[in-house]
Amino acid sequence: MSQIFPSAPVDHWSNLLWAVGSPGITGSLESSFLPTTLPWLPEKRRKRLLEYFAQSQVNKKLSPQLEAFLQHYSERKPTSRLGVYFERLWAFVFEHHPDYQLLHHNLPLRIAGKTLGELDFVVRHLPSDTCEHWEVAVKFYLQLPGHFWIGPGLRDRLDIKLRRMAEHQLPLIRRPEVVHLLQDLNLKIEQQWTLIPGRLFYALEGPAKARGKLSKRQMQFWWADPDSFNLYLSTFPQYQSLRWFYLPKPTWLAPLQPDLASESHSDELPKALDKAPVDRPLCIAAKDKSGEVCRGFIVPKHWYPEALASLPGH
Incomplete structure (x- = not known):
């Protein structure tokens, strides 16, 4: 298709602005159709992120660094997965926004040689001096009957994604063995946030x-x-x-x-x-x-x- 019809070029900086500024994918859905509630990142926090990176002087300074950052990642760990690209944009955001200190990206939780899961991001929110665990994802779902939304590759569904995040990914840090593991890493997570922008078709x-x-x-x-x-x-x-x-x-x-x-x-x-x-x-x-x-x-x-x-x- 790309050889027959023109392909849109990749604009990494526009993608970064979209990543930090977009509301959650569930915002346009009635709450009664959602299987669970999650600790969504407040709009005020999203707005502050977007305002910083939307400044022309920040764009001028950091845009070349973003290109180099993504190129470095691509050379080390090539991938075509959109979710990985999205996480790399957020890693750059946390490393360069003055309100954040990036502590861990994809922190594995291993107990006795068994991996229970991993935390997408652990960051310190400097204005509040709070250690935060963020779970981020980018999702695109197509409408089906019965208020179901499914990924174009038929391997992902909105209700399943939300339920897994609420019942598995977020509660992980409260398991006793994980609490001890985090203590060994000198981490005391005080706040959790979820962020899932995307589009519903x-x-x-x-x-x-x-x-x-x-x-x-x-x-x-x-x-x-x-x-x-x-x-x-x-x-x-x-x-x-x-x-x-x-x-x-x-x-x-x-x-x-x-x-x-x-x-x-x-x-x-x-x-x-x-x-x-x-x-x-x-x-x-x-x-x-x-x-x-x-x-x-x-x-x-x-x-x-x-x-x-x-x-x-x-």
């Missing part, structure tokens, strides 16, 4: 249904099989003049920049899909002169039946 059910069922936000983030997407694209006049991009995983975070150039028109996307039949979920986005308009996943025709079969009761 709503099903396109065809143009007629979409008009009646999907809100403006739902039209902005969608998923569809190739036939449904082509029908949708040809039905809505406002999408005829957009420029479309294929999004490799590192570009799933920040929105497309307004100055991003492309000669691709909307009528070229169906042709590109015909030349490269969709055999796995593809993330694409469209922009106009002001910036990104929408993005979504085009999935193979067999994706939806397989997604349904993975749900409880199927």
Whole structure:
């Protein structure tokens, strides 16, 4: 697909700003649909992080350092996993924001040779002089019936992720053997935070249904099989003049920049899909002169039946 249709370039600094400034993925969902509650990072803390890194002088000073930091990590431990890239952005954030001291990143909890788990980050919040444990993740889920949300690769589900974080990852530090281990490391964790930004993509059910069922936000983030997407694209006049991009995983975070150039028109996307039949979920986005308009996943025709079969009761 990337050889047929233009790929969006990776902008690490924009991704960093998106990582620190984005609200949790569950913010747009009704609480009754969520399996548990978690200690979400307060908005005030997110705002302070974003305000610092959004300063032009900070960008000028640290942007080259971020490039070198990520390059160093990539050479030492190459990976294509988006979650690892996201954690590396946060490691840089904790090392450079004046409010934080990074104590541990991916701290393994091993007892008698057995690994019980690991802590994503242990940091000291300097303004409050508090030792904090942070669990961070970035997630992208597609809508299914029954208020279920599943990852494009069908290996991850929102309710399972939240429940595991609440019932396993966070309580780890309260297990007696882990308490002793942390004491040996001279760590007394006083606060825990969770942070899971990402996007929820709503099903396109065809143009007629979409008009009646999907809100403006739902039209902005969608998923569809190739036939449904082509029908949708040809039905809505406002999408005829957009420029479309294929999004490799590192570009799933920040929105497309307004100055991003492309000669691709909307009528070229169906042709590109015909030349490269969709055999796995593809993330694409469209922009106009002001910036990104929408993005979504085009999935193979067999994706939806397989997604349904993975749900409880199927």
